[in-house]
Amino acid sequence: MGNHKKKRSQNGNLNRWIPDPMAVTWTEKYSDTINNFWKILPSTVRQSLATISIFLVGISINGDWVNIFVHIARQFGYTGRGKNSSGDVLFKWSEMSLESLGLQDFWSYWMYSCLVSYLMYFVIGGFLHWYFYVRRRDRAEEWKCQPKKWLSPELERHEIILGSLTLFLNASTSALLACYIANGGYSTVYYNVADYGWLWFFLQWPVIFIYQDYVTYWMHRIYHTPFLYRNFHKLHHKYKQPTAFSVTAIHPVEALHIQLMDILPLFIIPTHWFPFYVVALYTYYHGIIDHSGVNFKAYWWQPWQPDAIFHDNHHQYFHVNFAFNIDYWDKLHGTYRRKDRVYTEDIFYGKGKRIDEVSAEELKADLKERESENPLAYRDNKMEFKLSNRELKAMKRPKK
Ligand SMILES: [Zn+2]
């Protein structure tokens, strides 16, 4: 142990360690201490701790823990303290107040939402950084999607600063929603399964999941068109080797846009809070896994779910693989990565360019990118996009 620290200092990073609130270098400084503690835990405990951490960071990055909290309270009969807890908000401009807006106690919700979310983001997020990266930095070829390439310390810091800003915005929106719901504001959320029957209770799981994933696919794809890409989404693509912290490192406008689209079902269809937030948890969990840069693979019971390399490819090759939890959308719309195509940041619209259309330099750069991938991140541990000389020759031959 301690070897990885030496490696980092060779890059000039940890020579003089200064506590930096916007970097997780503390996990590197205390790596040996954390590891001494970690070593004595049974492996099942370690596994569970890691999984719980991913979920905790997941519900914190959008501030959604406060919504879950409110729904549990309402499930058990809490109806709010405000005078509008009956559900009808009597609004008059002359008597404008938080109470008249159905937002009694908003500032407490807001404070707790931000405070707890930041604490989880930095502390548990820091732990995940240690768990994914610091702990086994020396053996990257065993687990990393792009084992030869690392995000620079500057970009690691960049994604935490941007992520913190987005977190503030999302946690504030969540606090607003939670407070409004707690005070009995209008929504189509229900708590008693019998209100709409068991059939709808079970049907809404796939309805919510498919709605959110398909909408996110299209939004993501639209944010990859030249204007929106250059002005907003490009920020998220500074990280060619994404890490768990990249997941919320997106432009605030885009972050808010996604959040508002995601909560829409709470206002238009009868939604039981439980499936809604379990689906949200699933999505956040995979957001972290898919950005982790680690060769995680989907389980047998998730046939819709791509492996982590799918979104890692999106960061490495830019305009391709726009989906998140259901890769079928890309297959359906022809934006799934193809072996016979070249993708770069300048080739828009998700279809890439044919091998016989690109310049020699572009092809050379592309083949080099492919070489830097890890076969262990693919199914059967075989590099899915590696081109043999014979295949390459056949593709370069002009079509008749
Ligand atoms: Zn993107």
Ligand SMILES: [Zn+2]
């Ligand atoms: Zn991403």
